[in-house]
Amino acid sequence: MAFLSYLINGLSLGSVYAIIALGYTMVYGIAKMLNFAHGDIMMVGAYVAFFALTSFGIPVIPSVLLSMLATTVLGVVIERLAYKPLRHATSLSVLITAIGVSYFLQNGAQLLWSSSTKVFPAIISNGSVKLFGGELQISYLTLVTIVVCIAVMVCLTLFINKTKTGMAMRACSEDKGAATLMGINVNMIISITFAIGSGIAAIAAVLLCATYPTLSPTLGSMPGIKAFTAAVFGGIGSIPGAFLGGLMLGVIEILAKAYVSTQLSDAIVFAVLIIVLLIKPTGLLGRKLSEKV
């Protein structure tokens, strides 16, 4: 029974990683850049939701929407100011810029909201579903986290595959030059990608803070790195890959903690990542793209 309980905990943690990883993977898939500031955009989302819930007393759903709006705008603004001028620069310059933006957001948050930890209010009632005569308890929060993650994944996949904008995104991902020739506004598509990725980050932020209720300006860095790992694990650029990678990462982490050692859990997670990449260099669901000559 303990195993099931660990598994569910792992899925819940993995769901949060998966949602953050979706943002990484979308931006990478379309703009071919690693947005290392993604975790910090999530952190800003968490603060917006926190203030909406506590200082303004806004109910949960509107708070989440407000927080999504804020991160969407932030994501687009960051793309415009920091990344767009570097569209034709080497990928290394963009990477360093992204790290710079990440620090800018962290330090800005420290300045604005101080680095004292805040306690995030409970947004979902404390109850739990009891199975097997109360031996297995699944809190509502865990269920909501997993359900939201699946919903986000499904919506995103439908959006990418069934809408015109989605098709344009896929086109940009395959060949920007050809997409431009077909009359697609590539800059616009990249902005939309950042908007969606950042908006989703706010959902992840609220779920993360609901589960682990401490809020600080460095909140985004560790989950950000884990989610990036999850994206690589699943095959960066692939949306189902990010989902699968996130869930697996969460489950491996929790099971390693439970059955091997709490001290070694992160090392085990990364060891698994290395093994997967050795066997399948593009990640679990990554496609092998032939280099254009």
Added chain:
Amino acid sequence: MKFEKLLKGGLAALMAVSMAACSGGNSGTTETTTTTDGGETTTETTAGAGAFKLGGSGPLSGGAAVYGNAVKNAAELAVAEINAKGGAIQFELNMQDDEHDAEKAVNAYNALKDWGMQVSLCTVTSAPGAAVAPLYQEDQTFAITPSGSSLAVIFADADNQTGEYGNVFQMCFTDPNQGVASADYLSAHKDLGTKVAVIYKNDDNYSTGIYNKFVSEAKEKGLEIVYAGTFAGEDNDFNVQLTKAKEEGAEILFLPIYYQPASTILKQANDMDYKPVVFGVDGMDGILSMEGFDTSLAEGVYLLTPFSADASDDLTKNFVKNYQDKYGEIPNQFAADAYDAVYAIAQALEAAGCTNDMSNADICSALCKQFTSMTFNGLTGTDVTWNPKGEVSKAPKAVIIENGVYVGVED
């Protein structure tokens, strides 16, 4: 273009502000320091001429900010009281923010050195203290930490307790002491349970120090440690550790960690309907003053402290009243230790006949001599003495949280 202009304007304004801030300090015989506490700005003037420059650093922001601010507030209070008496010993206080980070503590130390610090409250927390203690030894500046309880603050080789710095003292009891006291209390109260689970932070020498001593003591005293889980860095998922502890049937959850992760553990334990007896150490102090924390989660939590604000002696009553008047909250043990540390320094300086034109090394050797020979009566203990290694002779006491306040438990 407009954007550029705006940027330039902003930069100019920033520079003006920073220059104004620079010229604020060291402006003659009286110095005005401005401190901000929770949005409220207070300005106070401390005596300048003939005063000893008392430095120190602590987490004024970040995850352990409750400690740093408690120490800063209490030290300010003690300095103001001592200065107001107008005796031979006057102080000028400078508390820097180190965010409970060893690297930032070294930066803070350098800033204090440039400022001309003569005596020091060292650091508030252990890991930064361990980083700056060798610097204090090298520069022969006297330091006493109010609350850095790790052995690594006073010993270069903490594992073997050798290589003591000699000029770094502790106002609080040491970590091994806390491990022993915790094991003692639990073995004397076996009605609470004998199966103990421990969750400790394995990248923090404060936490591992207490844990190691607790393990060896607990075994001798008939306590069974059924599970020991660790976490590191900013981990905030304790579901696995708690599930394991519950599985193993632990009746007592021993948490030799700081209050911030402890608050998360209490919440997650509550969420999974696991209600062990929670036993914390001095790091648990501060949990009740966390912003937004549901204090009902901490009901029935035990913790170790040398100080309880409900004591009825005059010294405690006055201190609690003055502290509450000035800062609007009940002081915790960190505040009490800091208050005592400042008074102990004042007592030693006066007894040694030090003046502020003496060199740091002279003050240091005079103070070391005083500290190892004098007895001190303060908030956190009577007839307190120090040994030449810098350890204090003080015993931790257990208290329990009932209705949101500490209540002493008789042993």
